[in-house]
């Protein structure tokens with residue numbers, strides 16, 4: 001009996017040890033089997049936490065990406081050069097898109113009837129000419145590209161290369177040509193009131209973030225081709 005007891009006492013710790021050993025090896029096995037799932041689970045939880053705690057840079061990022069999709073450079077949109085066969089000379093040194101000619105000439109005539117004398121300062125400009133304007137003027141004025149771009153488009157990014165843009169002046173106040181002061185002329189006041197009738201629109205108003213206000217620069221939107229060309233620009237907030 002005592003011997004049995006001794007055996008029992010001896011057995012118990014053995015059994016316990018075996019049991020403990022067994023349970024250890026089982027939980028390690030379990031751990032090994034479930035570790036990939038656990039890893040996935042915790043990764044998922046961590047990802048959710050990161051997503052929820054990250055404030056809004058992600059939405060800003062998307063917004064910036066969207067802005068970049070229109071391929072703007074220094075705030076200017078890219079424009080193709082008009083095919084030569086669509087260009088017409090309306091007076092010495094002034095060529096425009098054939099679709100815009102009639103409307104532009106009608107607008108000038110109507111203005112004249114109201115005692116306003118519009119001058120055509122610049123119509124179509126080739127990408128080569130725009131290249132000279134942008135780079136030569138930039139260096140003369142010792143301005144960096146971004147500063148220069150506020151008043152002149154980089155080559156390939158000017159509305160003038162489409163043939164649908166025209167710079168206008170007031171024949172009675174030539175000192176305001178290409179100047180912000182043009183907005184104080186009778187010609188500008190007349191244009192603000194009447195240009196839309198002839199499908200002309202001011203391209204760069206005072207709200208433009210990148211490009212300085214250009215009261216003399218108007219673009220034609222009276223044809224589907226022109227509207228397609230300026231679609232991106234018109235989508236701006």
Ligand SMILES: [Zn+2]
Nearest residue numbers: 165166167217
């Ligand atoms: Zn212009």
